Amino acid sequence: MMEVRGVYFPEAGSANTENTLEVAKKRAEQLGIKTIVLASTSGETGLKALKLFTDYKIVVVTHATGFPAPDAQELTPKNRAKILEKGGSILTATHAFGGVGRAVRRRFNTYQVDEIIAQTLRVFGQGTKVACEIVLMAADAGLIRTDEEVISIGGTGSGADTALVIKPAHTHDFFELKVKEVLCKPR
Numbered sequence: 001m002m003e004v005r006g007v008y009f010p011e012a013g014s015a016n017t018e019n020t021l022e023v024a025k026k027r028a029e030q031l032g033i034k035t036i037v038l039a040s041t042s043g044e045t046g047l048k049a050l051k052l053f054t055d056y057k058i059v060v061v062t063h064a065t066g067f068p069a070p071d072a073q074e075l076t077p078k079n080r081a082k083i084l085e086k087g088g089s090i091l092t093a094t095h096a097f098g099g100v101g102r103a104v105r106r107r108f109n110t111y112q113v114d115e116i117i118a119q120t121l122r123v124f125g126q127g128t129k130v131a132c133e134i135v136l137m138a139a140d141a142g143l144i145r146t147d148e149e150v151i152s153i154g155g156t157g158s159g160a161d162t163a164l165v166i167k168p169a170h171t172h173d174f175f176e177l178k179v180k181e182v183l184c185k186p187r
Contacts, residue, residue, distance in 0.1 A: 004027075004181050004183075006181075006182055006183065006184065006185075007019070007023050007183065007184035008184070008185060008186070008187040009161055009184065009185070009186045009187060010186075010187060011186060012125065012126065012127070012155075012156035012157070012161050012186035013155070013156055013157055013158070013159060013161060013186075014155065014157065014158045014159025014160075014161075015159070016155075016159065016160065016161040016184075016186070017045060017048060017155070017159035017160045017161070018048070019184070020153060020155075020159075020160040020161055020162065020163050020184055021048060021049055021052050021053075021153070021160060021163075022052070023163055023183050023184045024036065024151045024153055024163040024183060024184075025052055025053060027151065027163070027165065027181070027183050028053075028056070028151050031149065031165065033148075033149055033150060033151055033165070034055075034056050034057055035056065035057045035059070035144055035145075035148065035150040035151075036049060036053050036056050036057070036058050036059070036150065036151050036152075036153065037059045037061060037131075037134050037135055037138050037143075037144060037150050037151070037152045037153070038058070038059070038060060038061065038134070038152070038153035038154070038160065039060075039061050039062075039130045039131075039134050039153065039154045039155060039160075040060045040061070040062060040075070040079075041062065041063055041074045041075070041158060042074055042075060042076055042079060042158075043060070043062075043075045043076055043078075043079025043080060043082070043083055044079065044158075044159075045153075045155070045158075045159055045160050046058070046060035046079065046083050046088060046090075047079060047082055047083060047086075049088075049153070050083065050086045050087070050088050057089070057144075058087070058088040058089065059088070059089045059090075059091060059138050059143045059144060060083055060088050060089065060090050060091070061090075061091045061092075061093075061134040061137055061138060062074065062075040062090060062091065062092045063075075063092075063095075064092060064093060064094050064095055064098075065092060067095075073092065075090070075092070089143055091134075091137060091138055091141050091143055093137050093140070093141060094137075095133060095137070096114070096133045096134075096136040096137050096140070096171045096174075097114045097115060097117055097118035097121075097129070097133050098114065098115065098118065099114065100112075101113065101114040101115050102114075102115065117174070118133070121133075124185070125156065125161075125162055125185050125186050126154070126155070126156040126157070126162075127153075127154035127155050127156050127160070127161050127162025127185055127186065128154065128162055128164065128179075128182075128185060129154070130154030130155060130162070131152035131153060131154035131162050131163070131164045131166065132152070132154075132164075132166070132177060132179065133154075134152060134154065135150060135152045135166050135168045135169075135177065136168070136169065136170065136171045136174065136177065137171070138150075138168070139168045139169060139170045139171075140170050140171050144168055145168070146167075146168045146169055146170060146173075146176070148168075149165055149166065149167050149168075149180060150165075150166055150168055151163055151164070151165055151166075151183070152164050152166045156186065161184070161185065161186050162184065162185040162186070163183040163184050163185075164179050164180075164181065164182055164183060165179075165180040165181035165183065166178065166179055166180060167180060
C-alpha cells in the first residue's frame, strides 16, 4: 500500500497555479520524474513552470492554431521566444479530443467518440481532461516517451489547477494511458 497526499482546491482556476506547480515539483522530486507536460495558452504558465522546474524536461502544449478563431494562435510570440530560450519545448497541434470529431459535431450537430471521452474526463474536472489530452499529444509528437511516467499539469480556463502522474500513451493507444496519481485538482 502507498499513501500519497492529494490537494483539493476549493475553486477551479488560475489562482491555484503556483500551488499546483509546487505540488507537482514536490512529487516529481519524490518519484524521480524528470518530464513535466503542461498546458499553456498564452505561455504565462509555461514560463512559471520553467522558473520552478530547473533541470527538468518541460513540454509546453498550446492550443491548436485556429482554436479561438481562424489562423489565430494564443501563445504570444514574446512568450514563445522566452520558453524556447529557457530550454522548454513547445507543442502546437490538433487537440487529441477535438480534431475531426469537433468538425463533425459542428456540421452535423452530433458528438463523436473523441468528444464523448473529453466530456467523460471532465467529470473529474476540466484540468483532468486537459492533463490527459496533452500527454497524448506530446507522445504523438515524440516529445515524451510512453514507457516513462510524467507529471501532467492542466487547468480550467487559464493557469493550472490540476496535476497528475501519468503513464503516457499515443492517441491510437488511448486506453493504455494510465492516471497513476491525482496530485491536486479543484474540489
